[in-house]
Amino acid sequence: MVISHSCSPGTKLEWFLPLLILVAATQVHGYSPSGFLSIDCGLTNSSTYNDADTNLTYVSDSGFVESGKSYDILSQYMKEASNEQEKTLRSFPDGQRNCYTLPSRSGKKYLIRTTFSYGNYDGLNSSENGSPFLFGLHIGANFWTMVNLTNWNPTDTIYKEVLTIAPDKFISVCLLNFGSGTPFISTLDMRSMDDAIFPFLNSSVSASFFSRQRFGEVNEYITRYPTDSLDRFWEAAQRYKFPWLNLTTNQKVYSVPGNDNFQVPLAMLQKASTIQSNFSWLNITVRAGANMNGESLQLLPIFHFAELEKTNTTRTFEIYSDDDLVIEAFSLPYLQATSMYRRDKYVNKSRTTFTLRKTNSSGIPPLISAYEVYSLVRIVNLTADSNDVDYMNEIKKYYNLVRNWNGDPCSPIEYSWKGLTCDYADGKQNPRIIRVDLSTSGLIGGLHLSFMKMESLEHFDLRNNQLDGPIANSILQRVKAGQLELRLEGNPICSKVKDRYCGNKNSTPTVLIAVIVPVVFILLLVLVCILWRFCWKGKSGVQEDYSIYEEETPLHIDIRRFTYAQLRLITNNFQSVIGKGGFGTVYHGILENNDEVAVKVLVETSIAESKDFLPEVQTLSKVHHKNLVALVGYCQNKKCLALVYDFMPRGNLQQLLRGGYDSSLNWEERLHIALDAAQGLEYLHESCTPSIVHRDVKTPNILLDKNLVAKISDFGLSRAFNAAHTHISTVAAGTLGYLDPEYHATFQLTVKTDVYSFGVVLLEIVTGQPPVFMDPQTIHLPNWVRQKIAKGSIHDVVDKKLLDQYDASHLQTVIDLAMNCLENASIDRPSMTEVVSVLKVCLPASTERQSATSTPRKKNIMDAEIPRQFQLMISGATTTSYEGSSFQSGYTGGVSEISHISGR
Known part of the structure; x- marks a missing residue:
């Protein structure tokens, strides 16, 4: 089945309106539902086209991203591409963060999907040469997931999905360069969703796709749009061998009005899988793949059912995660869509087995129609004020600034835009831009109106440009009131204006005095200190006596405490250096009983940051093993922290x-x-x-x-x-x-x-x-x-x-x-x-x-090819392993079909 992608538009409304017109113009040939945006990343042809399988309209990404380079996959892989989107991509060799900007409605829920088809486009064979090939994704200003293509077949496609709530009028999807391979993207899709769907989503919690499968006898490996109006990807579980039984009905499955929180396609609920009646439970084993950090997951499973058999007995069962009860016993009404989940019950494991177990009162075993599992994404970084972002983008466009301003200007802090300073003081508010430094940036013309509209701006540095236009009265009033610091020295406009923000000559002596006097004072102070240390050393002939800085309160542990004077004695005044590291220098020492020791003395910077030193000493004093270097003692001095170890000759x-x-x-x-x-x-x-x-x-x-x-x-x-x-x-x-x-x-x-x-x-x-x-x-x-x-x-x-x-x-x-x-x-x-x-x-x-x-x-040799994070297995009546059993110890079954796509 085809995988489609869409890359999203920019922040400005004027970018979005032409796009709507463009999409509307293609409706004669293809159809994209309202709120659908499908982008073929790297497509150099500006015209749109319709996907052969879904009939969804795809557009180029050129209007939605400002960086990166377009590529085609190598010609030998073109025939293996299952759709047009896999043939092109956009690569980002420059910068730590590169972002697409998607227009959105504040508070609206969206499904966003990215796909990655490498196709050895750069000729470096990066996915197969054994070197780490991975990069990261941000949703807005928060880490979403990792893309790991290490040891991956270049013809395979990886996809990632996230369910999120738009924080403002745009959503950024960013690729992060970890220095382990060049980030790239093939497609980017954005699908709007109803407000009632996925009720566990909120402004602080998004959900990253982990896996999604449907049961019953299914012809396609992937079910998506138009069967699923949300265009979710549903993998076929393909449980076709004993003891699995597949159920199908032509009768309509109905949903209870007002209780359709997951909008599972009713056509999918007309199929289900169960097991032979002599079995009492079925297991679904889930585990993180190579593209997941399994040790930090919070998994939320959602199970979907519809009773397709009209029998004289009731089907009642429970759901466990390993031995932990997740869903208490429940029964399924005939032909009614039922979804079960616990929003307060997350699975904090990288691998777990969900067991659907019938109760003692149930005459038939459990069944399942489909399930979804999501990994929670915590939204901790707030996005910058959208008005500030718009203003800065207008400024960038007006002055034709060539800067790698991608994603959110303020968050996360390590990726904030160069030249901007944001105010994070009030965690409840979106960060505001308070300082703009565009000095020596080649700005030409007047001061753009956006500068005047940025109410949060406190410092504005435009020195050494070619600005010659008038200064708006609203800016001058803020400068006079002390609300804004403006710097315009070195611009033609200052030939007409004489004021302090232009470096007025009348203020020059004051400025010089303000700068020179402190500098001279500091230089004199440094000189005095040097002379004092020189004279003091000349008189004393010895170093400062650290003995006066001994801490008075000892640690209550069973190892020896050394004073600084004792350390000087056993190391012969720190004469013999046997090693150096980032935390300090190691000296050779000899104790009173002639035992040799190694004395690690922390450098002064480490002492200043050594909040963990004393807790570490307490921990190490209790750690004893023949293959760990023994801690003999420690020194707790305000000027000298040290650890004393056994010497290794x-x-x-x-x-x-x-x-x-x-x-x-x-x-x-x-x-x-x-x-x-x-x-x-x-x-x-x-x-x-x-x-x-x-x-x-x-x-x-x-x-x-x-x-x-x-x-x-x-x-x-x-x-x-x-x-x-x-x-x-x-x-x-x-x-x-x-x-x-x-x-x-x-x-x-x-x-x-x-x-x-x-x-x-x-x-x-x-x-x-x-x-x-x-x-x-x-x-x-x-x-x-x-x-x-x-x-x-x-x-x-x-x-x-x-x-x-x-x-x-x-x-x-x-x-x-x-x-x-x-x-x-x-x-x-x-x-x-x-x-x-x-x-x-x-x-x-x-x-x-x-x-x-x-x-x-x-x-297992097949592990790298397994296209799923989920492997299903049956248990309960026998130890025999069936098709689809886990590769883990004790099970020998394999996966029945290997596909080119993967949600891992």
Whole structure:
């Protein structure tokens, strides 16, 4: 079935009216319902056309976006395109955020859909070369979802949908560049909806499509417009084999007036699926695909039913999410549309099984007609005042400004328009633009009327342009009243006007005095400070005595507290530097009993921002494991914060792999080190309460004692998070080459972030190569390994220092394990417990190692092709796996049809 797209128009009303005229002119040939906008992104032909399958009218996106470049997919993929929209696209190689602007009615509900058909348009083979290929989407000023095309067939199409309420007279759909592939878009559709539909939507909650399926015997894989008046995409569940039974009726299914909150097509409700009467329940297993961050989802399932069998017994059943009751027992009236959902019951899991289970009083098993599942999108960033946006767009158009002003001018703050400052003081109001800096911007002519209309404007900088027109009296009155600061120096208009906003000569001495006096004072103050420090050092001959800054209240923990004076003593006045990092310098030290220690002293900037230091010390004092560097003590001084660790005499793993210490490591030593490090991370993830995410797993943070026992260091820089929460949102402490690509999309760190980094470490152990290197161009180690193996064999990636002294089968196991850890979607990565189990199998047999039997789930070869987020399975009377069963452990069934489209 065809996938159609539409890209939306701009913010100005004058852009929208020609579009309505244009669409109306095409009604003779095609039909687009009121409130439908369908845009073929990248279409260079300005004429419209009608889609062959839906007869909907498609237009070019040229009037709805100001940036990007139009492309056709490569010619060899043209024949495989199922519609005209898949043949063209718009690519955005420049800028972090590029936006389409859709005209809307404030408070109106809309379905917005985007599709992405890569077709190797740029010749870079970006979807198949193994490198991360992902970018993000914003709905308005809020993050909507991620588009992940990594390891994707270039002929496939991904689609994304969101249900949202327009905050104003336009909605922005923005593509975000994460630095992992160039964002592009093939189509953009906008469909208006009735006010009563999807009642859980509001100004602070939108809903992103997760999956939508219909049951019964269906001829088309995708059902959409005109069957569905809203043009939703319904995938066919295709449950055609035992024990599934499909029901059909020609009689009309009716809906209760005033209770049609989801407007499921009645033609779809004339079909349903049930199971053989000796079964008591049916299961629907849902899981996040590669295009979802499964660990941050809030899923809202909606189930649709119509009883098609007129029997003497009642069909009564309940709905569970795993073992949690979601919908209490209910019965289905004959031929009446029924939709069930709980707006107060969200599923906070990346994978769950919905069970439709008949009650004891029911004589027949449950049935289902269709279901929808949405992921909630929280609307937290308010859009800028629409009048301010209109004024700025008018100014941009009038002066022909070439600026990447895309999306909302004020939100989110990291994407705000350059040259503007917004006021976010009142969270209940839309941000207002209070400062405009267009100095040296090539402005010519007079002051545009929009400048006068911006009531919120407080500062207006137009210096060094070619403005020669008059200044409106309304602006002059605001300047005189002190409500507006105006700067016009360097413009021809100032040759006619003598006032302070033109740098009036009479005010120059005052300005010079106001500027020069403070500067001279500061310079003198700095000079005095330098002379004082020089004289003080000359007299004392020693550094400042930090001993007077000791904190009086100690922590009540079972590790030693060092004073600053003691640190100076054991480090010999901080003479021997053994390492440096972003948080400070590490010194070698010797305690009174001759034990060697490493003293990490935080830099002053870290001290100023070290609110987490004392809680971290308290946490670390309770963390003890043979594969974690032990914390010996701490220093709590207002001028010096420090952590004292056991000293690791063999350095770090990076040094050993690069030949920095002793001789090269043999294969067994490398495996032992990998296992040690994995066990340390497993302890942090599984045995600590709450769990601890390291955040910066890398070879320099894996230290070796004298017996080459590996110990994880720098986990003190981690942040503990409560097990009740599914993720933490914070700044990553990650390092280039090790950081989880999913973090770029979601900015959320989880235990699976450490697993990804450990996958890179495993490849370093095998290859001896750094995580990022030149070959001859910059390349990420996982991609280098994939390319080497694709062109030759696994032996081509092994570190030459091993001299072929390794077990080939174990080598394959370790590389497979590393690649599992490096899956783009965190849900597909193993846990550290599973990693430990696999590594134990690769080492010489022992009592402990022989007990390691579990292995991480190896991704099925078909996973990358599965076009659905949902896989259905039957259970209840037998352990046999049927068509459509989950790929998860215990089920061996497969998906019966592979399609070119995907909602993942």
